[in-house]
Amino acid sequence: xxxNTALTDTHxxxxxxxxxxxxxxxxxxYEGINAEHDTVRNAVGVFDVSHMGExxxxxxxxxxxxxxxxxxxxxxxxxxxxxxxxxxxxxxGIVDDLLVYRMTEESFMLVVNASNIDKDWDWISARNxxxxxxxxxxxxxxxxxxxxxxxxxxxxxxxxxxxxxxxYYTFEKGKFAGIDNVLVSATGYTGAxxxxxxxxxxxxxxxxxxVFKAGAAYGIKPIGLGARDTLRLEMGFCLYGNDIxxxxxxxxxGLGWIxxxxxxxTNSKNLLAQKENGVAKKLVGFEMIDxxxxxxxxxxxxxxxxxxxxxxxxxxxxxxxKGLGMxxxxxxxxxxxTEIFIKVRDRLLKALVVKVPFLKK
Numbered sequence: 001x002x003x004n005t006a007l008t009d010t011h012x013x014x015x016x017x018x019x020x021x022x023x024x025x026x027x028x029x030y031e032g033i034n035a036e037h038d039t040v041r042n043a044v045g046v047f048d049v050s051h052m053g054e055x056x057x058x059x060x061x062x063x064x065x066x067x068x069x070x071x072x073x074x075x076x077x078x079x080x081x082x083x084x085x086x087x088x089x090x091x092x093g094i095v096d097d098l099l100v101y102r103m104t105e106e107s108f109m110l111v112v113n114a115s116n117i118d119k120d121w122d123w124i125s126a127r128n129x130x131x132x133x134x135x136x137x138x139x140x141x142x143x144x145x146x147x148x149x150x151x152x153x154x155x156x157x158x159x160x161x162x163x164x165x166x167x168y169y170t171f172e173k174g175k176f177a178g179i180d181n182v183l184v185s186a187t188g189y190t191g192a193x194x195x196x197x198x199x200x201x202x203x204x205x206x207x208x209x210x211v212f213k214a215g216a217a218y219g220i221k222p223i224g225l226g227a228r229d230t231l232r233l234e235m236g237f238c239l240y241g242n243d244i245x246x247x248x249x250x251x252x253x254g255l256g257w258i259x260x261x262x263x264x265x266t267n268s269k270n271l272l273a274q275k276e277n278g279v280a281k282k283l284v285g286f287e288m289i290d291x292x293x294x295x296x297x298x299x300x301x302x303x304x305x306x307x308x309x310x311x312x313x314x315x316x317x318x319x320x321x322k323g324l325g326m327x328x329x330x331x332x333x334x335x336x337x338t339e340i341f342i343k344v345r346d347r348l349l350k351a352l353v354v355k356v357p358f359l360k361k
Contacts (some may be wrong), residue, residue: 005050006142006204014222021225022114024051029224036227037318040192044148044215045223046208053117053138054198055110061130062108066100069127071250071271073260077102082169082187085258086250087123088266092274093246094253096120097238099187101171109183113240127266142204146211147194147223147231154215155195159184163195177210179203189228191235191357230315236285236326236356242296243283243312243326251275252328253283281309282334285356288323290349292342299343300327308333311342317358323351324358 003024011018016027027048029036039045057065066074072085081102087095096116101109112120117138128134146155152163159176166172166186176182176197183198199207212220229239238244238253250259251274261272288294294314302308314325325342333340336355341348 003051005048006201007048007050007208010205010208011048011222016222016224019225022051024114026051027222027224029226030222033224033226033230034318036221036223037230039219039221040148040190040223040227040231041319042149043219043221044146044150044154044194045221045227046211046215047145047147047223047225047228048142049145049196049228050142050201050204051114052143053112053114053120053136054141054143055112055121055124056133056135056137057108057110057124058106058133058135059131060106062106062132064130065124065128065132066108066110067263068265069124070098070100071255071259071265071268072100073262074100074102074108075263079104080170080172082171082185084169086244086255087120088250088259088268088271089246090267091246092249092267092270094240094244094248094250095123095246097240097244097255101183101185115241140201142199142201142207144197144207144211145188145190145194145228146197146215147188147190148192150215150218150220151194154218154220155211157214158210166195177203177207179207182207189235189237190231191237191359192231229313230318233313233315233324233326234317234319234357234359236358238283238326239313248283248328249274249279252279252281278331280331281328282331283312283326283328284334284353285326285358286324286340286342286351287320287354287358288325288342288349288351289339290351291323292344292347292349293323294325294327294342294344294351300329301341301343301348302333303339303341305341305343305348308340314342319359325351326356329353
């Protein structure tokens, strides 16, 4: 059974191209990926990302549970702060990447990937040895990502929350579009600035309409998952299932910055050994020198055609107008400036390892 979000009918009425994604019927594009990508980079766009999962963890041991299952140090969070983290597994891979929201000292919200909702719930539940109160609110929660440089102006008339002064990775709860108790978060996966807004499904149509009315003067448009992918890739942000999965370690993936060894967590000893001793492969960003578009699972080779890795994400960047991608390569080939080759239909196309983000601010 494929699931719908509270806004599926709205997307269909807008003639969105709908595709099955992570068990949901989702809009991949409306007017075209490049046009939608440009809207978010230059103005403001709205993504329905209600397929994402949300868990509430409550009680005196909620933080203890989060500390044991996540790689980042959630003890540094204060009320109204958000943290990017991951759930390591015992084999050195990643169960999922997620956001941790601290509501109060004893109440947290975890936001997980749609394809991993059940897996993550089971994983955390199995480690809940101290009776932390857990609620899976995914099916009753809607989420809009309103992204772009004009997001503040487009949304400010809808709320008393001071959007202009909201710091990245913080959130507030308040009235939004006439609805109480809406969570407005200064987060997003586009690198274009903006907000993610959480609310109960029953308010979805009212909030959607209010957002588009308020944003009309700023060129606001609906945006599909296709542009979400090109936007996050220009920023070098990992996508679960492509760039990270159950077999890739956070150290290999360049996520050492969310892997804090100030505490013990799942597989922390082995991950610390990886950090200290090095890893055999690393996730790198690369830009195409030769004309061509790298795609997921294309081979990465050295100049002699020997396989040295695999492309995990790739696209033709709408902003930079060139092919770019990410992939795992043998560590010897991971240094910035290294020449690598992407195998496209038996041809070796030259590329260069570069630092991410590809799009410099």
